[in-house]
Amino acid sequence: MAPTLVFLLLLGLCWNTVSEGPPSSTRGSDVPEFELPTMNYDTKDSYKPGSIGVLFQIVHTFLHVVQPNAFPEDILRKIIQKKFDLSTDYEKPENVVLTLKIIHYEIGIIICAVLGLLFVILMPLVGFCFGLCRCCNKCGGEMHQRQKKNGTFLRKCFAVSLLVICIFISIGIICGFVANHHLRTQVEKTRTLADSNFRDLRTLLNETPSQISYVLDQYTLIKEKAFSDLDNIKSLLGGGIHEQLRPKVIPVLVDIKTMAEAIKETKEALLNVNNTLEELKKSTAQLNSSLSDIKTNLEQSLNDPQCSVPSMTATCNDIRKTLDHLDDNTSVDQLPSLHMQLDNVNDVLRTDLSSLVQKGNKSFNDIPEMVQNQTTDMVSDIKSTLNSIGSDIKNINEQISIQDNLSIFMDPINSVETYIHQKLPTLEEYDSYRWLASLVVCCLLSLIVIFYYLGLLCGVFGYDRHATPTRRGCVSNTGGIFLMAGVGVSFLFCWILMTIVVLTFVVGGNVEKLVCEPYQNKKLFQILDTPYLLNENWKYYLSGMVFNKPDINLTFEQVYSDCKENKGIYATLKLENHYNFSEHLNILEHTGNINSSFENMNVRIDNIVLLDAAGRKNLLDFSSSGVDQIDYEAYLAEIAKPPTKVNLLSFADELERKASQLPPGSLKQSLTSNAQTIRTLYHDQVMPLRQLMGSLYRRIQSLQHKSTGLGEKVANIITSLDSAQDFITNRISSVIVQESKKYGNMILGYFERYLQWVKISITEQIAACKPVATALDSAVDVFLCSYIIEPMNLFWFGIGKATIFLLPAIIFAVKLAKYYRRMDSEDVYDDVETVPMKNMQKGHIGFHRHQTTQAL
Structure with missing residues (x-):
């Protein structure tokens, strides 16, 4: 009862809770994550009776057999509406019909109750008549046993039947003992159950304001994150614009910088090639001079008179024929100089292209700084807006006075708790009386069945089939006396037992069928939710009571189900119809202003020049410097030739061989000396010349590689440069708008994420009303049904079954006693x-x- 009152009181929370925020549309990067502190409740969500639940289920099945009719919703609705009142005019047709419906619904319980009452009335009469009859030596009162041929069979049959019946009676007695103990145990838990529910309700009332304050305080984290991003607009917004332009700008600047390095490298290569070429020309001229001198010396030597001697003439002529091979093989001196190209490149290098590239790169990298400088006022305005939102949030908790309004429910809860604690000792005292009375009932039945068991035990083990009825033993005779004692006690007390069974059966069965079962399947709530039932002017009673707006579809079933699922009271009671938190906070209006600020943001980036006119002219001059017009093939072809027409070492060896064929003399000595001179010339001039020609060959190849496609490369760079510059000049505004929108959505995403969390917290977590549903379950389902009705039903079920079986037990005990008692x-x-x-x-x-x- 107390949790029910508290549930109705907590409905007033609807006047002091917050409304849900707008749904989240975007979510900024690195959004803070929130988690509402959870409430810990003591009361368990469900009650499990344990192993005794099997017995409870058997009783439920029996009640379903006795009372199979569906829950009488129409009857209860009419009773609640007071359309059924026999005290005024019971002959009204509608009252007669309704009475018949009630009788039809209760027919099973009525029949069982009538049978029980007949049992209560007839058993004392039958017992009285039976006693008188036996006193007159009738009804088996005569101590004489008729001898029958099937007497042994009958004795065994009666004994087995009585034993089976006693077992059934014992099972019923055990159920009675178990139910009596279970009921006492559960009543002792009532105080703990009540205290647990009241603690949970106080937790709900005390923690709800702190939860709301926690939700409102989390705005500080959002504001700090937004302030941090606003202070970091240089890297977030400016950096975003910069990153969008990088793919267009950076490759061009890198190409220009690479070309600037290529110009310097080309100048070095030209200089090296030109110097090496001049050196090569000098070395070639020197070689020609030396070869001419050797050729002159050889001609003078061949003019020696010895060459006139017939034997040496042929040798001299052979040598004279080879003198034409002593000559230069190249025309290096005819190769043009590279002074003109070198001068053109030097003219290009007078303009520092690298510094121009650095200047353009610097102006591009200054974009974030430019964005920060141009958005200072906007950032200041947005911060002011955020601070004003913070001020509103700080005041909102004071405006709705949650703690003050919730505190009014503490007194009713305390009063109900005090009342329950005052009545619990009385309940426990009455329960002790009930427990003692139930124990006496169970003990009476136990006494009866013990008499029967003792009678069977003594009768079976003391029976002597050779003894005559008048000579039966003492043990057997005691067994018969025990059986008759059980019969006597049964007649004395069975009607009292059945009276208790009938009373508890009528009460417990109806409470189970009319309260417990419809509460569990929510049909009770459906009846209460019947339009115009509790108030003929209100369609929905709960919404009329809470909002004074009976047309709002707010039902007891829906509220109970939502609370059972631990939803927040705001969503459960549909409090948006009464109090809208967003109207007090106006956070949508503020976020709209912030969004407008970002949309109207004016950032101009129109003074970025990647490469000025001087730089462009420098590139064009380099492309027209003529480096790529050099006839590299002619140079390479000429330099690839050997320096001399003949291999000087081979020539020297051949000259020395031929000289060796001559007789000793001045001619032979002169030729040998010239051969040695040729060898020296080869080592001193030809070999260095070859190395110099190889180095020049490689340098010309490198220069050729650097200058290949020079005009096309420069043209491509100019095209890319024009494209990037055009993009910066004409399309940067769209990039600014795009990045500004992205940046604004990131800032607004924090607040939308916060509002989404607020919505979830308010509707699903804050003031989650599960303790209210748990308190109601504790009062009805746990205390009334599980603690009281189920063990009470099990008690009457067990005792009633045992009492009913006393009737056949009496018959079989009387019959069997004849076979055990000593006859006269x-x-x-x-x-x-x-x-x-x-x-x-x-x-x-x-x-x-x-x-x-x-x-x-």
């Missing part, structure tokens, strides 16, 4: 007359020795 007389049979004769002498039986048969 017995039957004897005469074989001639075959007529039983009764010896009425007490304690003595006469026999016809040869004609008497004793039946077992």
Whole structure:
């Protein structure tokens, strides 16, 4: 009852909670993550009865068999609407019809109750008549046992039947003991259950304001993150614009810088080639001079008179023929000089192209700084807007006075808790009386069944089949007495037991079918949600009570289900119909102003020149310097030739060989000396000349490689430069707009993310009303149904079953007692007359020795 009252009181929270924010559209990078502190509740979500639940389920099945009719929703609606009142006019047709419907619904319970009442009324009468009858030696009261041929079979059948019935009675008694103990145990847990629910409700009331304050305080993190990004606009916005332009600008600047380096390298290469060429020309001229001298010396030597001698004439003529080979093989002196190209490149280098590239690169890299300088006022305005939002958020908690409004519910909760704590001792005291009475009931039944068990035990083990009915043993006779004692106690108390069973059955069965089951399947809530039921002027009673707007579709079932799912009270009670948090905060208006500031942001970047006119002229002059027009093939072809027409070493060896064929003399000595001179000339001049020609060949190849396609390269650079410059001049505004929108969305994304989190927190987490549903479940489902009704139903089920089985037990016990008790007389049979004769002498039986048969 107390949790129910608290549930109704907590509905007032609707007047002091916050509304949901707008949905999130974008999310900025590096958005802070929020997590609402969770509330920890003590009360468990569900109740599990444990192993005794199997017995409860058996009772539920029995009740379903007895009462299979569907929940009488129409009947209850009419009763609640007071359309059924027998005190005014019970003969009204609608009252008669409704009465018949009630009887039809309760027919199973009514029949069982009537049968129980008949049992209560008839059992004492039957017992009284049975006692009188036996006192008159009727109804088995005569201490004489008729002898039957199937007596042994009947005795065993009666014993087994009574044993089975006693087992059933014992099961019922055990159920009674278990139910009695379980009910007492659960009542003892009531205080703990109530305290747990009240703690949870206080936690809900106390923590809700702190949760709301926490949500509002998280705006500080958002503002700090936004301030950080605004202060870092140089790298975020300016850097974004810079990064968008990089693919267009940087490759061009790199190409120009590379070309500037190529100009310097070309100048060095030209200089090296030209110097090497001049040196080569000098070396070639010197070689020609030396070869001429050697050729002159050889001609003078061949004019020696010895060459006139016939034997040496042929040798001299052979030598004279080879003198034409002593000559230069190249025309290096005819190769043109590279002074003109070198002068043109030097003229190009008078303009420092690298510094011009650095200047253009610097102006490009200054874009972030330019953006920061031009957005100072805008950043200041946005910060002011954010500060004003912060001020509104700081004031909102004071405006709605959450703590003050929630504190009014603490007194009712404390009052209800005090009331419950005052009544719990009384409940526990009454429960102790109930427990004692139930224990007495169970003990009475136990006493009866113990009598039966003892009777069976003594009767079975003390029975002697050879003993006559009048001579049965003491143990057997005691068994029969125990059985009759059980019968007597049964007649004395069974009607009292059945009275208790009927009363608890009617109460427990109806509460189970009319309260517990419809509460679990929510049909009770559906009845309460019937339009115009609780108030004929309100379609929806709950919305009329909470908002005074009965047309809002707010139902008890929906509220209970949402609370069961631990949803926030704001969404559960549809509080947007009463209090809208966004209207007080106006955060959408502020974010709209921020968005407008970004959209109207005016950033101009129109003074970036990647390469000025001097730089362009420098590139064009280099392309027309003539470096790429040099006839490199002619140079390479000429330089690739050997320096002399003949291999001087081979020539010297041949000259020396031929000289060796001459007789000693001045001619031979002169030729040998010239051969040695030729060898020296080869080592001193030809070999260095060859190395110089190889070096020049490689340098010309390198120069050729550098100058190949020079005009095309420069033209491509100029084209790329014009394209990049045109992009910066004409299309940078679109890049600025794009990056500004992206930057603005990032800033606004923080607030939209915050609002999304606020929405989720308000609707799903803040003031999550699960303790209210748990309190209601604790009051109805746990305390009333699980703690009280289910064990009470199990009690009447077990005791009722045991009491019902007392009836056949009485019959079988009376029948069986005849076979165990010692009789006053017995039957004897005469074989001639075959007529039983009764010896009425007490304690003595006469026999016809040869004609008497004793039946077992």
